[in-house]
Amino acid sequence: MIDTSLSKKKDPDQPEISLPTLKSQRTKMGKSEDSEKKKIKDVEISVPIVYGNAAFWLGKKASEYQSHRWTVYVRGATNEDLSVVVKRAVFQLHSSFNNPTRVVESAPFELSESGWGEFEIAITLFFHNDVCEKPLNLYHHLKLYPEDESGPMSTKKPVVVESYDEVVFTELSESFLARVQNHPAVTFPRLPAGVTLPPSVSTEDESKKKRGDTKDHPLSQWFLNFSEADELLQLAAARQQVQAHIAKLRRQISLTDGQNQQFKPL
Amino acid sequence: MDAKDILGLPKTPLPIPQEKKSRPQKDSQRKPDGISREVYALTGGVAPLMPSIDVSQLKRRPPSDEKITWQWLPFTSSARKDDLQLYHWVRVVNGVPPTGDYSFAKYNKSVDVIRYTDEEYEKYLTDPKWTKEETDQLFDLCERFDLRFIIIADRFPTHRTVEELKDRYYSVSRAILVARAPSPGEVAGHPLVKEPYNVTQETERKRALSMVLSQTKHQERKDAEVLAEAKRIDESRMAARAAEEPDLPVPSDVGPESAEGAVGPGDTISPANVQAPAAAIAPSTSVIADNASTLASLRMLRVYLRTYALEQMVQAASSSAGLRTIKRVEQTLQDLGVNLKPKVPTKAVCAEHLELRKEILTLLNLQKQLQYKEAEGSSFRDGSYGDMPGTAKRSQRAADQDRTFVPDTISFGVIPGDRVVKREQKRKGPGRTSETPSSPAGAHKRPRKMKASDL
Numbered sequence: 001m002i003d004t005s006l007s008k009k010k011d012p013d014q015p016e017i018s019l020p021t022l023k024s025q026r027t028k029m030g031k032s033e034d035s036e037k038k039k040i041k042d043v044e045i046s047v048p049i050v051y052g053n054a055a056f057w058l059g060k061k062a063s064e065y066q067s068h069r070w071t072v073y074v075r076g077a078t079n080e081d082l083s084v085v086v087k088r089a090v091f092q093l094h095s096s097f098n099n100p101t102r103v104v105e106s107a108p109f110e111l112s113e114s115g116w117g118e119f120e121i122a123i124t125l126f127f128h129n130d131v132c133e134k135p136l137n138l139y140h141h142l143k144l145y146p147e148d149e150s151g152p153m154s155t156k157k158p159v160v161v162e163s164y165d166e167v168v169f170t171e172l173s174e175s176f177l178a179r180v181q182n183h184p185a186v187t188f189p190r191l192p193a194g195v196t197l198p199p200s201v202s203t204e205d206e207s208k209k210k211r212g213d214t215k216d217h218p219l220s221q222w223f224l225n226f227s228e229a230d231e232l233l234q235l236a237a238a239r240q241q242v243q244a245h246i247a248k249l250r251r252q253i254s255l256t257d258g259q260n261q262q263f264k265p266l
Numbered sequence: 267m268d269a270k271d272i273l274g275l276p277k278t279p280l281p282i283p284q285e286k287k288s289r290p291q292k293d294s295q296r297k298p299d300g301i302s303r304e305v306y307a308l309t310g311g312v313a314p315l316m317p318s319i320d321v322s323q324l325k326r327r328p329p330s331d332e333k334i335t336w337q338w339l340p341f342t343s344s345a346r347k348d349d350l351q352l353y354h355w356v357r358v359v360n361g362v363p364p365t366g367d368y369s370f371a372k373y374n375k376s377v378d379v380i381r382y383t384d385e386e387y388e389k390y391l392t393d394p395k396w397t398k399e400e401t402d403q404l405f406d407l408c409e410r411f412d413l414r415f416i417i418i419a420d421r422f423p424t425h426r427t428v429e430e431l432k433d434r435y436y437s438v439s440r441a442i443l444v445a446r447a448p449s450p451g452e453v454a455g456h457p458l459v460k461e462p463y464n465v466t467q468e469t470e471r472k473r474a475l476s477m478v479l480s481q482t483k484h485q486e487r488k489d490a491e492v493l494a495e496a497k498r499i500d501e502s503r504m505a506a507r508a509a510e511e512p513d514l515p516v517p518s519d520v521g522p523e524s525a526e527g528a529v530g531p532g533d534t535i536s537p538a539n540v541q542a543p544a545a546a547i548a549p550s551t552s553v554i555a556d557n558a559s560t561l562a563s564l565r566m567l568r569v570y571l572r573t574y575a576l577e578q579m580v581q582a583a584s585s586s587a588g589l590r591t592i593k594r595v596e597q598t599l600q601d602l603g604v605n606l607k608p609k610v611p612t613k614a615v616c617a618e619h620l621e622l623r624k625e626i627l628t629l630l631n632l633q634k635q636l637q638y639k640e641a642e643g644s645s646f647r648d649g650s651y652g653d654m655p656g657t658a659k660r661s662q663r664a665a666d667q668d669r670t671f672v673p674d675t676i677s678f679g680v681i682p683g684d685r686v687v688k689r690e691q692k693r694k695g696p697g698r699t700s701e702t703p704s705s706p707a708g709a710h711k712r713p714r715k716m717k718a719s720d721l
Contacts, residue, residue: 046572134569
């Protein structure tokens, strides 16, 4: 059955339940929402994720072919459990590895290995059936060596490279929406008028469930923080500048136009 | 042989005359008739080994045991109502003439024109516009001429149009059929009943057809233009509808209506009318269309990454811009301290980023516009010595080059724009002889191909 993760996981300080405004073009108020039709259109759900790797230099224990111990992973952006949407993750490693296709069936979706080389890892996320039938591909370049080559390599501090992204689902089924209504890993949209969801049911015994979130993950101390606030500020400032420039140019153009009018040959 | 040699006798004389004989033979063989020697050589030089058609096969008749004669005999045809006897050649086999009807009699078909009785006429068929007499005449003619209405119309005593005649005939036949039928269901399948003759439609159709036929070339072109315009507007409206932008007013008056009007009788909507608003719509809707189609394709994906979506939107927004412009946008972004790809691509951040990029594009366009206008202005101010054909571009080039040329040209006290332009001309066309008047070579640092006559 579908694994619901509700009340236990609902942390009060999670900002994910905020309701981002949908663009007006996406919300078609008059659209029919038959309860027979399982898919709800023009509503999107986004799941913020972070994927990347952490690599520890093995120092004394390093050999020529095993100089680093690294872990590649996909986690919720705020360390929430992704298994609410992700069924399994497949990591495609370099062909020099044994069984380069590694499948991870449960959260946390990560893979640890030892090696010496940096290469591109293809991560394929498979979602639960009621979420999406199509898988999604992510690509991450494994980083073992620090940017600053001159600095000493430490066995204590890993080299961490992470990328933030958001997985957007369109064409959502009612059951999925109902399931993730209050889940902190998911950015839940404002539903169009008239759409009601059945109340989500918690079926599993909490104790039986394995924790899939990465809040207490051993690597969590190295996880990077992604705050959109900084970026938004940056962008807003830039836009202001550009807009001011545009206004100035417009004034200049109309001025020049006026001047040219006088001299135009008949 | 050797003996003869020893004896000193000449070698056998035969070969020589033999050669002579064989050569003329071969020569005549070689020379084919009808085609030149070379062409014949293409086929291999000799006649084909196997003849393609066996000549003996031609003109060979099967040896028949029957005796065939041809006789001039009389015949009658069942197609004729009288007993006229005509004559023709008949192939007689063994003295037995062929039997049966005249072989072409079966082609004598005619139409089953329904004839009504007088009572039926009284009951079902009276019509204010038609007298019984006329109707009778019509039916007579129909039978005579097998429903060839054009001919019937010509022969009809009173003046009636073909459509009127057809209408009367078909409605009468229909009424009779329905009246005579035991139940309406049985005749429902009959074509006359199923599809009644529609006079107005037919008249209209024929009129439109004659209009189209008599259209002049000019008219045709105009119509094609209008239709193409309408199609374009329609398509952009579709895209705009998909985007469902409530802000942008999508004009609904222009569009299919104008297309229909154009094909209508006589009065065509002038293409100018349609084109002006269309042109205004086109640029703005093309941008919206781009956006809309990207959104639609993203939605189709069902699952996608925000960064991917942003990439697509950026591409769509910059679709009209060249590579250089895109590079300039990116440079501007960097100058403003913004990441080319947002580090935290949330929905809000992506939206802001996209808007910023669009604004930068607008900025660059405005800069270019301003440059243009300034150059235009300077060219107007400087007057135009034979620079009338000079476009803004050339003057702009002049304006751009002005800075480098100033030291050269100022000493001549001539207007920089003028001279520079002419120099540009020279530089660009090495083969052309210069037409300009005195342009001293000394000040110009670059080597120029200049004729002595210039000085």
